[in-house]
Amino acid sequence: MDPEVRRLLTAHCRIDHDEDDSYLTMLYHAARDYLGGAGIQESDSEKYHLAAFSLVLEWFDGGVTGNLTIGLRSLINQLKHEAVSNQTDPAF
Numbered sequence: 001m002d003p004e005v006r007r008l009l010t011a012h013c014r015i016d017h018d019e020d021d022s023y024l025t026m027l028y029h030a031a032r033d034y035l036g037g038a039g040i041q042e043s044d045s046e047k048y049h050l051a052a053f054s055l056v057l058e059w060f061d062g063g064v065t066g067n068l069t070i071g072l073r074s075l076i077n078q079l080k081h082e083a084v085s086n087q088t089d090p091a092f
Helices: 003-012 021-037 046-062 070-088
Strands: none
Touching: 003 021, 003 046, 021 046, 046 070
């Protein structure tokens, strides 16, 4: 994982040690796969990173339950809508 992404992820999760780095890396890759499976291409946008980091935090804190917060579900839906709009809009 890119060092800057790792720094931002650990700040988002409020983790100040490196004992869980390999687990966080695995969760981050799983979050990217999850978003990709939802039709959202990986990007450097703040919104994409917020969604990926929020997935990691939910999974890190509570385990992979399949239950996402309303705010995270809304963010993912917005990213999906943008992905579809970008595919159908000839301006892109």
